[in-house]
Amino acid sequence: MTLIQPVSETDLPAVAEIYAHYVTESVATFDETPLDVEAWRLKAAAIAEAGLPFLVAKQEDGGVLGFAYCGRYRPKPAYRHTVEDTIYLSPGATGRGLGRLLLGELIARTGETDARQMIAVIADGGDPASLKLHAAFGFAEAGRLKSVGFKHGRWIDTILYQLELP
Numbered sequence: 200m201t202l203i204q205p206v207s208e209t210d211l212p213a214v215a216e217i218y219a220h221y222v223t224e225s226v227a228t229f230d231e232t233p234l235d236v237e238a239w240r241l242k243a244a245a246i247a248e249a250g251l252p253f254l255v256a257k258q259e260d261g262g263v264l265g266f267a268y269c270g271r272y273r274p275k276p277a278y279r280h281t282v283e284d285t286i287y288l289s290p291g292a293t294g295r296g297l298g299r300l301l302l303g304e305l306i307a308r309t310g311e312t313d314a315r316q317m318i319a320v321i322a323d324g325g326d327p328a329s330l331k332l333h334a335a336f337g338f339a340e341a342g343r344l345k346s347v348g349f350k351h352g353r354w355i356d357t358i359l360y361q362l363e364l365p
Contacts, residue, residue, distance in 0.1 A: 201297060203304045206253040206266065211239045213263035214255070217289050226324035226355050227287070229348045246270055251282060252308040256297045264292040267301040269309050272318050281316040282309060286329075298332045306336060310364045319360040322348065330358065338362045 206214065219233035234242070246253045246268050253268035265288035272281040284305060288297050309317060319338055321329045338360035346354035 200259055201264065201300060202257045202259070203254055203300055204257065206243055206255050206268075208240070210255045210257075210263050210266075211236050211243065213289075214266050215239050217263065217266065217287050220290055221287055226322050226348070226350050226353075227326075227329070229322065229350060229355075231350065242270075243268075250312055251314070252305055252312075254301060254304055254308070256288075256292075256301050264289050265297050265301055267305045269305060269314070269317065272316075280314055281318060282312075282314045283318045283320060284309075286332075293328070298328070299335070302332060302336055306362070306364070315364050317362045317364055319362075321358045321360060323356040323358050330360070333360045333362075336362065 215234060215236050218228070221227045222230045222233045243253050249271060251269045254266065255263050256265040257263055265286070267284065267286040269282040269284050272278050272283045284302070286298060286301055286305070306317065317338075318341075319329070319333045321333070323343075339362075341359040341361040344357045344359070347357055348355040
């Protein structure tokens with residue numbers, strides 16, 4: 200059984216490890232250097248201070264299988280009701296429906312805040328899994344930014360998906 204719960208201090212090393220995989224092995228994130236646990240601690244604190252969810256999917260034994268959170272979409276005040284979602288699964292935990300569990304709970308919890316729009320900024324790296332996941336929850340394509348990222352020797356587009364929250 201998988202448990203979805205708020206991130207804790209003890210989860211942060213696993214969060215950092217999962218994210219580091221995507222930083223070094225993929226174009227799913229445009230970070231080029233993995234974040235250390237202290238950077239994740241600061242990020243988690245900022246998300247909590249903003250009143251937004253940061254969730255982990257855990258095995259019964261406590262092992263972290265993935266994480267998802269929302270952060271403010273942009274820092275300017277008029278964007279205060281718009282958030283951007285982030286979701287990553289441990290490479291060995293993909294294809295089991297964990298993304299659906301995490302994103303569903305993230306949307307539900309974010310809908311209880313003052314946020315009214317959720318944006319997904321998805322790198323178009325050739326793997327459609329994130330696009331399909333977001334579309335399954337009613338996100339609609341809102342635009343494409345061409346060649347805005349350069350990583351692993353190639354230019355990458357981002358696709359913007361948007362969901363109106365209840």
